[in-house]
Amino acid sequence: MSHSDRDSSQQLLAASRNRGFWLRQVHRWHWISSGLCLAGMLLFAITGITLNHAGDIAGEPVVRQQTLTLAGDPLEELQRPVEEGAKLPLPAATRHWLEQRLDVSLGGAPAEWSEYELFVALPRPGGDATLTIDRETGEAKFETVDHGWISFFNDLHKGRNAGIAWGWFIDLFAVACLVFTITGLILLQLHARTRPSTWPVVGFGLLLPFLLIILVVHR
DSSP states (O other): OOHHHHHHHHHHHHHHHHHHHHHHHHHHHHHHHHHHHHHHHHHHHHHHHHHHTHHHHOOOOEEEEEEEEOOSHHHHHHTSOOOTTOEEEOOHHHHHHHHHHHTOOOTTOEEEEOSSEEEEEOOBTTEEEEEEEETTTOEEEEEEEEOOHHHHHHHHHHTTTOHHHHHHHHHHHHHHHHHHHHHHHHHHHHHGGGOTTHHHHHHHHHHHHHHHHHHTOOO
């Protein structure tokens, strides 16, 4: 074997090893990202269908009301002067008293203060809750509205009133989906020579949503 043939053979071997290394890396990141995305993709795929047919499968909301009367220190805290229209959290003693009796976490939810009452909105996935307190008499009305489990998961899909942690989960899930999609595209490119239908299928998948937007989605 000549020197040039030996060099050519070594270059081919190095190229083959390099390709094998990157192919293994792409496969590794593809299956890792698919594992991380599994639960999220199932959730978002199913709730995509339920959101698309929300009007057909909406359940009857369940409304619950509780009424109680504050007294002592909690009521005295509410009767202290507060600027009209202020949005401030409930005083600590009042919040603790209410949380114990209503079995609800009020956290740092801001209350809208007026001269005679205060109002606290407590939105949540799949429902809503409101708290109204008469600052003179101490009468508190707590109302919850539950739209059911489908509405709950639909709101998770939209990130509605689900909190900061869930928002971070959606962001991380989106990144994992990007990794899964990009590595999948790379694998398609690597195997396209033995699968002639690869690029027509990919092209159709890319064009279909844009064709639907142009032809049938009205603005």
